[in-house]
Amino acid sequence: MDLLRFITCGSVDDGKSTLIGRLLYDSDSVSLDVLATLEKRRHASGEVDLALLTDGLKAEREQGITIDVAHKYFTTPRRKFIITDAPGHVQYTRNMVTGASNADLAIVLVDARQGVIEQTRRHTLIASLLGIQHFVLAVNKMDLVGHDEAVFNEIVANYQAVTEQLKLASVVAIPMSALNGDNVVRPSRQLFWYEGSSLLEHLESVPVPADANPNEPRFQVQYVIRPQTEELPDYRGYAGRIQSGTYRPGDQVRIWPSGLETTIEAIEVNQAEVAEATAPQAVVLRLRDDVDVSRGDTIVPVTAHPAVTREVEATLCWMHERPLKVGRKLLVQHHSAVVKASVTAIVHKTNVATFESVGTDTAQLNDIVRVQLKTAGPLVVDDYRQNRATGAFILVDDQTGETLAAGLVTETNPDLFATPVAAEPAFSI
Amino acid sequence: MATVELDYLDRLEAEAIHILREVAGQFERPALLFSGGKDSIALTRLAEKAFRPGKFPFPLVHIDTGHNFQEIIDFRDSLAASLGEKLIVRKVEDTIRERGLREPGGKYPSRNPLQTYTLLDVIEEFEFDACIGGARRDEEKARAKERIFSVRDEFGQWDPRRQRPELWNIYNGRIQKGENVRVFPISNWTELDVWNYIQRENIPLPDIYFSHERRCVVLPSGQLLGLSEHLRLDDTDEIVSRRVRFRTVGDSTCTAAVESDASSIDDIIADLLLAKVSERGATRLDDNLSETGMEDRKRNGYF
Numbered sequence: 001m002d003l004l005r006f007i008t009c010g011s012v013d014d015g016k017s018t019l020i021g022r023l024l025y026d027s028d029s030v031s032l033d034v035l036a037t038l039e040k041r042r043h044a045s046g047e048v049d050l051a052l053l054t055d056g057l058k059a060e061r062e063q064g065i066t067i068d069v070a071h072k073y074f075t076t077p078r079r080k081f082i083i084t085d086a087p088g089h090v091q092y093t094r095n096m097v098t099g100a101s102n103a104d105l106a107i108v109l110v111d112a113r114q115g116v117i118e119q120t121r122r123h124t125l126i127a128s129l130l131g132i133q134h135f136v137l138a139v140n141k142m143d144l145v146g147h148d149e150a151v152f153n154e155i156v157a158n159y160q161a162v163t164e165q166l167k168l169a170s171v172v173a174i175p176m177s178a179l180n181g182d183n184v185v186r187p188s189r190q191l192f193w194y195e196g197s198s199l200l201e202h203l204e205s206v207p208v209p210a211d212a213n214p215n216e217p218r219f220q221v222q223y224v225i226r227p228q229t230e231e232l233p234d235y236r237g238y239a240g241r242i243q244s245g246t247y248r249p250g251d252q253v254r255i256w257p258s259g260l261e262t263t264i265e266a267i268e269v270n271q272a273e274v275a276e277a278t279a280p281q282a283v284v285l286r287l288r289d290d291v292d293v294s295r296g297d298t299i300v301p302v303t304a305h306p307a308v309t310r311e312v313e314a315t316l317c318w319m320h321e322r323p324l325k326v327g328r329k330l331l332v333q334h335h336s337a338v339v340k341a342s343v344t345a346i347v348h349k350t351n352v353a354t355f356e357s358v359g360t361d362t363a364q365l366n367d368i369v370r371v372q373l374k375t376a377g378p379l380v381v382d383d384y385r386q387n388r389a390t391g392a393f394i395l396v397d398d399q400t401g402e403t404l405a406a407g408l409v410t411e412t413n414p415d416l417f418a419t420p421v422a423a424e425p426a427f428s429i
Numbered sequence: 430m431a432t433v434e435l436d437y438l439d440r441l442e443a444e445a446i447h448i449l450r451e452v453a454g455q456f457e458r459p460a461l462l463f464s465g466g467k468d469s470i471a472l473t474r475l476a477e478k479a480f481r482p483g484k485f486p487f488p489l490v491h492i493d494t495g496h497n498f499q500e501i502i503d504f505r506d507s508l509a510a511s512l513g514e515k516l517i518v519r520k521v522e523d524t525i526r527e528r529g530l531r532e533p534g535g536k537y538p539s540r541n542p543l544q545t546y547t548l549l550d551v552i553e554e555f556e557f558d559a560c561i562g563g564a565r566r567d568e569e570k571a572r573a574k575e576r577i578f579s580v581r582d583e584f585g586q587w588d589p590r591r592q593r594p595e596l597w598n599i600y601n602g603r604i605q606k607g608e609n610v611r612v613f614p615i616s617n618w619t620e621l622d623v624w625n626y627i628q629r630e631n632i633p634l635p636d637i638y639f640s641h642e643r644r645c646v647v648l649p650s651g652q653l654l655g656l657s658e659h660l661r662l663d664d665t666d667e668i669v670s671r672r673v674r675f676r677t678v679g680d681s682t683c684t685a686a687v688e689s690d691a692s693s694i695d696d697i698i699a700d701l702l703l704a705k706v707s708e709r710g711a712t713r714l715d716d717n718l719s720e721t722g723m724e725d726r727k728r729n730g731y732f
Contacts, residue, residue, distance in 0.1 A: 003441075
């Protein structure tokens with residue numbers, strides 16, 4: 001059985017939490033005691049409030065909104081699902097970014113009475129920026145527009161303008177009522193004119209992007225295993241997770257950033273040697289030569305070409321109340337590698353509603369900006385659009401340790417490339 | 430192209446091993462909190478996969494409430510011995526004495542809330558900067574909002590509104606003096622995932638997880654509590670003998686047994702697929718105290 005991670009996003013009151021509640025409820029994933037808790041808080045109208053299944057914090061239930069990312073799990077005979085429920089309020093956009101970073105699919109919810117609004121554009125932009133491949137436009141609350149096909153068609157046409165601008169390939173629109181359960185798990189009598197699949201049917205059949213693994217091999221060392229025991233006095237194993245591609249014993253590899261060359265002697269999974277290992281497996285590599293390798297180093301076949309650079313251009317989603325200023329010293333954490341860095345320039349800011357670029361000299365909380373970074377030591381990275389695993393990093397405050405921003409590598413300095421990466425941005429962000 | 434096929438358990442396993450290795454790489458003095466329950470037993474198997482043929486880069490730490498089932502204590506000691514890893518045990522009883530805390534009252538006196546004091550003391554004693562635990566997001570709705578790397582202040586407090594955003598699989602464990610991090614490698618696993626993993630990996634468990642005859646007291650809710658010397662029973666209590674097993678393992682005073690004939694892992698998985706009551710709902714007396722029981726306890730430094 002495979003695994004699909006998806007995020008739900010939309011504006012406040014579009015019914016996100018109700019939709020997730022409905023998915024869990026109608027797929028029999030809610031247990032009796034949890035239902036009993038819901039019963040206690042049944043509405044005067046007699047309806048069970050399905051949103052209570054996801055709103056976990058006191059303040060969320062009190063205010064009737066979602067503040068933080070919540071994770072929910074359910075399984076059907078065909079697939080296991082991990083749902084990330086991201087908040088709809090503008091001030092929680094950073095949580096939307098957090099949720100999108102780990103998702104394969106995004107459900108973008110709109111209220112049928114309102115159609116495509118600024119938040120719809122914002123969330124679609126963020127999800128596409130973070131590399132999500134599959135989109136579902138969930139046109140919710142169809143019961144409140146008389147189940148009118150014309151209303152649905154107009155919203156779909158408006159959304160198409162957004163997806164064309166962002167060059168999104170896989171978009172499916174589904175009319176539904178999460179409150180009544182129409183087209184969420186079961187097809188709807190009221191929406192008879194809709195011939196496509198229900199949301200759950202679609203989620204069960206959409207291809208999981210992780211299964212395609214077309215990228216060049218990348219492996220970063222997390223930890224060096226050295227037992228130094230009598231039986232294993234000289235054992236050195238480089239433990240880490242394959243970030244992309246496939247590795248085999250005998251592969252000629254280079255260690256970056258040192259550039260030293262050696263051969264993979266063996267690949268171990270749970271102490272057994274294997275003939276092949278692939279992303280996202282956690283493995284131990286043993287190397288033929290006694291070369292200097294430490295945590296944060298990247299090991300790739302000699303035929304592969306990551307960018308090895310001290311200068312990158314990147315898109316940042318700024319996540320801290322304290323705004324970004326040029327010259328700010330901070331840390332770049334690129335998975336297991338951490339280097340000091342400084343923002344040398346803010347190129348532009350993206351208007352998340354119009355997708356236009358505008359000049360700026362600062363980034364505020366929830367802003368999306370393009371910046372240039374200089375790092376104290378070399379980073380081994382890829383363009384995020386080519387490799388979601390190795391093109392991602394976070395910025396960290398070196399004093400407080402707080403996470404300041406999500407970073408996506410967009411350009412690397414060609415002078416310092418192992419081999420230049422040709423990348424034409426699909427649109428300007 | 431790769432010929433290796435990875436299913437969802439392989440992916441969850443890879444994620445957990447990656448997290449454990451990040452702990453080893455980022456922290457100076459980590460610890461693995463071991464309760465003797467199935468989740469922490471599964472964690473030790475994942476740690477073997479992450480670090481063998483080397484030693485674990487952390488000791489196992491058990492907070493012993495003194496109300497544990499004897500089977501669990503015996504299992505804990507034999508597991509630590511067979512792993513050849515260091516085990517640190519600290520007793521809630523000692524904390525109660527040293528700090529002059531009040532023993533919990535009532536008929537079913539639970540030392541569960543007092544564990545937090547012992548936990549914070551042991552963190553201070555060994556200057557642990559990271560504590561790995563087997564909590565899962567599917568257990569409870571406050572847990573559903575927890576990060577995998579969860580930063581706590583020097584009082585161990587969780588502030589859900591000030592959590593660090595956790596992006597991709599990049600884990601930020603930078604902390605200031607006095608702070609520490611709770612790490613949850615199996616956050617994304619469900620109860621069923623853990624059982625499927627235990628089955629696949631053939632992981633030994635304490636006997637009390639399997640069906641056995643036990644003398645129990647019937648609670649007003651209808652739940653069954655195994656008899657132990659820690660309960661303060663009187664003549665009105667109804668004592669019965671039933672075939673039961675435990676779905677979770679905690680304090681004997683607040684962990685109910687469920688009636689079951691499941692005597693193997695296959696049976697338990699079959700049971701679970703039919704089960705309509707959630708794990709904590711079926712077996713935990715402490716979460717039912719209030720709707721925000723878990724959130725309140727987490728804010729105060731509980732796991």
